[in-house]
Amino acid sequence: xxxxxxxxxxxxxxxxxxxxxxxxSRLVGRSRPTPEKMMPYxxxxxxxxxxxxxxSVKFYLVAMVFLLFDIEAVFLVPWAAVFRGVLxxxxxxxxxxxxxxxxxxxxxxxxxxxxxxxxxxxxxxxR
Amino acid sequence: MTNLLLExxxxxxxxxxxxxxxxxxxxxxxxxxxxWIQLRVGPNRVGLGKFRLWGLMQPLADGxxxxxxxxxxxxxxxxxxxxxxxxLSLIPALMTFIVIPYGSTITLFNRxxxxxxxxxxxxxxxxxxxxxxxVYGIVLAGWSSNNKYSLMGGLRSSAQMISYELALGLSIVSxxxxxxxxxxxxxxxxxxxxxxxxxxxxxxxxxxxxFITFYIASLAETNRTPFDLPEADxxxxxxxxxxxxxxxxxxxQMAEYLNLITASSITTTLFxxxxxxxFVGRAPFLGPVYFMLxxxxxxxxxxxxxxxxxxxxxxxxxxFGWKFLLPAAIVNIIISSTVILLKY
Numbered sequence: 001x002x003x004x005x006x007x008x009x010x011x012x013x014x015x016x017x018x019x020x021x022x023x024x025s026r027l028v029g030r031s032r033p034t035p036e037k038m039m040p041y042x043x044x045x046x047x048x049x050x051x052x053x054x055x056s057v058k059f060y061l062v063a064m065v066f067l068l069f070d071i072e073a074v075f076l077v078p079w080a081a082v083f084r085g086v087l088x089x090x091x092x093x094x095x096x097x098x099x100x101x102x103x104x105x106x107x108x109x110x111x112x113x114x115x116x117x118x119x120x121x122x123x124x125x126x127r
Numbered sequence: 128m129t130n131l132l133l134e135x136x137x138x139x140x141x142x143x144x145x146x147x148x149x150x151x152x153x154x155x156x157x158x159x160x161x162x163w164i165q166l167r168v169g170p171n172r173v174g175l176g177k178f179r180l181w182g183l184m185q186p187l188a189d190g191x192x193x194x195x196x197x198x199x200x201x202x203x204x205x206x207x208x209x210x211x212x213x214x215l216s217l218i219p220a221l222m223t224f225i226v227i228p229y230g231s232t233i234t235l236f237n238r239x240x241x242x243x244x245x246x247x248x249x250x251x252x253x254x255x256x257x258x259x260x261x262v263y264g265i266v267l268a269g270w271s272s273n274n275k276y277s278l279m280g281g282l283r284s285s286a287q288m289i290s291y292e293l294a295l296g297l298s299i300v301s302x303x304x305x306x307x308x309x310x311x312x313x314x315x316x317x318x319x320x321x322x323x324x325x326x327x328x329x330x331x332x333x334x335x336x337x338f339i340t341f342y343i344a345s346l347a348e349t350n351r352t353p354f355d356l357p358e359a360d361x362x363x364x365x366x367x368x369x370x371x372x373x374x375x376x377x378x379x380q381m382a383e384y385l386n387l388i389t390a391s392s393i394t395t396t397l398f399x400x401x402x403x404x405x406f407v408g409r410a411p412f413l414g415p416v417y418f419m420l421x422x423x424x425x426x427x428x429x430x431x432x433x434x435x436x437x438x439x440x441x442x443x444x445x446x447f448g449w450k451f452l453l454p455a456a457i458v459n460i461i462i463s464s465t466v467i468l469l470k471y
Contacts, residue, residue: 006135006225006245007253013139014221018214018378025374029198038202040274041369051275059286062445066289069453073296076460077252080303083464087471100468107461114453123449125442 061122072110079103138244142224150384151186157384157430158185164434190377198373201272208271213371213378216264219257220385226250227392228312230402230414242402242414243312250311251299254393255292258348261386262288265367268379272370280366283356283441290448291347291354297456298341301463302397305331315401323407326400333466337459338398340452345390347448350383352433356441391425392418 040047086092086099117123155170159182162169173188174180200209230242247253262285269281305327306314318326328334347354358366368379395401399421402414439447 002131003245003247005132006139007222009135010139010143010222010225010244011218013143014218015214017143017221018217021374021378022210022214025194025196025198028194029196029373031197031199033199033202035202037199040201040203040272041364042275043364051273051278053275055278055282059282062286062290066293069293070289070296073293073300076297076300077303077309080300080460080464081307081309083304084307084467087467093471096468096471100464103464104461107457111454111457114449114457118450123445125445 058122058125065117065122068113069110072106072113075106076103134240135244139225142244143221146221146224146385146388147381149388150381151190153384153388153426154189154380155182155186156426157433160427160430161434164431193374193377196373198375199370201274201370203273204370205271205273208267209370210375212264212268212271213375213382214264215267216261216382217378217385219260219264220382220389223254223257223385223389224392226253226311227389227396228315228401229392229418231407231411233411246310246312248308248310251303251309254389255296255299258386259292261382264379264382268371269367272367274370276363276365276369277367280358280363280369284350284367287350287354287356287444287448288348290445291344291452294340294448294452294456295344295348297453297460298337298344299397301337301456301459302327302334302341304460304463304467305334306397311396311401315396315403318400319403319408322405323400323403324405326398326403328398333459333463334398336455337463338394340456340459341397342394344452344456345394346429346432347444349386349390349429351387351429353436353439354444355438356444387426387429388422391422391429394425395421 040051042048083099087096092099159169170182170185171179173182173184175184200206225244226247228243228246232239232241234240265284265288266281269277269279269284302314303309306317308314318330328338350358356366358368363369368376371379395418402418404413404417407413407417
């Protein structure tokens with residue numbers, strides 16, 4: 001656990017650095033706001049409507065699909081990290097086909113999931 | 128304990144200073160490389176007094192100029208989120224580098240110093256986690272500046288980064304099958320055989336396709352061309368940082384180049400032997416030199432791609448990520464694990 005102390009150290013230093021930069025530019029830079037300058041930038045035209053508009057549901061669907069697949073990818077990481085270790089160890093060597101086969105079944109499920117999402121048209125952006 | 132704490136503090140500060148300087152000079156390198164590819168000269172005026180020094184003082188001049196620019200907050204922006212967004216994207220970018228080893232050990236003042244800030248047995252997961260946190264800064268910047276271009280940039284960026292993160296994570300799984308550990312120090316040490324040339328990519332030729340998927344995904348993660356849709360200049364002005372000026376803009380730029388440096392370092396660590404190279408066993412100070420050369424080579428490759436390949440269209444980008452890169456990464460895992468199984 002002691003090796004996580006540098007993470008805390010660098011977090012403190014990085015937060016400090018970011019705040020110093022923000023405060024410094026606030027102090028040093030001049031500020032002359034005008035009504036035109038405060039408007040949202042739209043290439044010089046008067047802004048049309050607001051930017052708090054509705055967005056395409058595609059983004060939401062991609063986020064959902066990402067969550068599902070990312071949890072599955074995280075599940076693969078511990079398996080991959082001990083894969084060689086299991087094959088080399090005397091005790092578990094006899095189980096190596098079970099160890100390999102179970103994950104292959106999982107990968108097939110993962111792949112079927114991807115094909116399902118694909119066929120449902122979630123990955124088609126120009127529809 | 129106090130000694131250890133002091134060592135960590137010094138290493139952290141030194142690494143941060145090196146990183147910030149490196150970022151400044153990578154921006155200069157980018158402009159120079161761009162200029163040479165486009166048959167121009169690039170920045171070559173700013174030097175010391177009469178000496179021009181090939182524009183080596185340009186980043187300094189840029190930094191000074193940016194500090195004195197107007198720090199501007201748009202009228203309808205969400206004040207606190209608008210201020211917090213650049214910090215949220217800079218802080219994770221600064222934090223990633225501490226687990227990457229850049230040398231073996233050197234002896235300084237009768238003390239054996241290991242050339243990595245810290246090592247943890249979940250090093251790769253730490254990096255993956257922090258790169259995911261980096262998305263928040265971009266999304267919040269896009270949303271809080273209350274500008275349509277920014278919002279589009281932020282949305283695109285979030286969708287793109289989460290799509291390519293899958294391919295990135297699954298490519299790392301293939302490397303893990305061979306490495307058998309998440310600790311980056313152990314991964315590099317395992318590549319030190321055969322006069323320091325037993326790099327993963329030479330030892331296991333099956334990692335070459337994995338390297339290609341990993342590299343493409345990491346280009347997309349760092350928002351580099353051909354995947355720079357979040358800031359596509361020709362359609363979105365500047366994407367998520369359209370409304371940012373002064374040092375807040377600089378923070379976004381710093382985060383972007385820091386991510387490029389970190390991505391190149393991880394690629395070096397996983398595939399190209401980290402700091403390993405010929406004669407590094409006899410002369411440990413060569414370790415950081417080799418590491419730097421490899422990282423610079425990969426950064427140059429990213430720049431070369433940037434000024435050679437045109438930008439994707441958005442639907443092409445999503446199609447490429449989900450329908451090609453992700454299945455390719457899964458197939459890579461299946462092939463690698465089967466080959467390893469058959470070897471034993």
